[in-house]
Amino acid sequence: MLSFEEVASRLESAGQSHILQFWSTLSAEEKDTFLADLSQIDPDDLREHCRGAAEAASRHSSPEDLLDERMQPVPPEFIGSVRTSQPDTLKEWEDEGFLQVSKSRVAVLLLAGGQGTRLGVPYPKGMYNVGLPSGKTLYQIQAERIRKIQELADLRHSSKCTVPWYIMTSEFTLEPTEKFFKENSHFGLDPANIVMFEQQMIPAVSFDGKVILEKKNKIALAPDGNGGLYRALVDSEVLEDMERRGVEYLHVYCVDNILVKMADPVFIGFCVTNGADCGAKVVEKAYPAEPVGVVCQVDGVYQVVEYSEIQAKTAELRGPDGKLLYSAGNICNHFFTRDFLQEVAQKFQGQMKQHVAIKKVPFVDHEGNQVKPSKPNGIKMEKFVFDVFQFARKFVAFEVFREEEFSPLKNADGAPVDTPTTARRALLRQHYSWALASGGHFVTDQGETIAPKNRLGQDEDPPAVCEISPLVSYFGEGLEVLLNQKKLRSPFILDEKNAKNIV
């Protein structure tokens, strides 16, 4: 730890002496922790960060910052699609994916360092229970899908494979996530195959380029965006861990999509077969203002233009077929080879774009009072995970059906979309349709038939409640033998235990 004089001189050289303005009012203990925090900061990096943030904020949304004029849609022939591909082709991709999984070459990597501000819960989003009959949280669902995909690959190839689970957390989410996993016995997974690591936190900056003080002895810090992944992979030696385990392919995904197909063999197989080093799953965008990034080209290079950075008039453009021109909606499910990640970490990480977010950042005023601002007062700089697509030798996009693979939890109930209610409904609709397709018939508690409904309206709950554990079926497979010609009493929960009793 540096001395007070050393820290003071470093902060002065970075133009940030105000950080110590309350020093004389702090207790000995407060001084100690503050000094320890400040000793970690490199003055050159800090000066550069503050200068860059203020400059980027002043340019924010200025015409030269806009990408709209330089965008082109992805040519349809560059998108693989579950919708348009022949069943044989899909099966070939799936076989290839399962082969790679069975050889323990595939890992999943969860981006879980976000603060989940829109959902408004004080704990990590993965711990959220959307109110399924089983009460399972997002983390539990994901863990069980990993267990199932391992089991399915082992059955096909008589293997004993592992799909390691890498989890990127931040200062906000690491401790509660670790605790939650321990309390839940890692949901039946071997803890040796769960690797949690932390992304970097960076200071929030005022519009005049000064670090914001959150408390008298604490600067306001925020995670550096999900693109902080690439630095964290190096800092935490995660790439070495992957190499040691023989992992070659990564499925990177965001925490809040209740329908996420962990280590999806079809997607992995599609990317591997096409020799891609980088890939993105997309769904057709539902409406122009939907808050999803669009996969497209900018100056001929593949990238995602984030929903916060596209102008409404561009998002509303339609092609001759009447469909949105920019319709390849990013669902934050990416494929990377380990080699590609290695290359990004070594060569390109420093070139990644910094995105500006103007936010309300709580601060202390000159008198030392804590203030919650009513309007935005600070700049947070973020990197985005998809900003490495431009460095890929071969980038591919893969279109999947929204109702099968995408229902994100972003907002609290009461909002019109992406809430606990819509996530729960999406999962229960899927499981209901799997049960019907497997020949099951739903009945009420009194044994009366519930008329099956093969087509449900967009916001419609299924007429019967059915939840199928991922430990029984990963994506609808293997259910005929359990459910065909069976009367299923709603609410029907199919878990490992009653699956054994049925057979």
Ligand SMILES: CC(=O)N[C@H]1[C@@H](OP(=O)(O)OP(=O)(O)OC[C@H]2O[C@@H](n3ccc(=O)[nH]c3=O)[C@H](O)[C@@H]2O)O[C@H](CO)[C@@H](O)[C@@H]1O
């Ligand atoms: C930058 C990015 O990927 N944007 C995508 C993200 O938007 P969206 O704005 O919804 O992104 P979120 O803020 O929810 O973050 C996505 C994921 O990244 C994680 N996270 C976020 C910030 C951070 O510093 N560290 C971190 O790990 C979050 O925990 C989450 O798992 O999902 C949408 C689909 O649902 C996509 O259409 C957007 O293109």
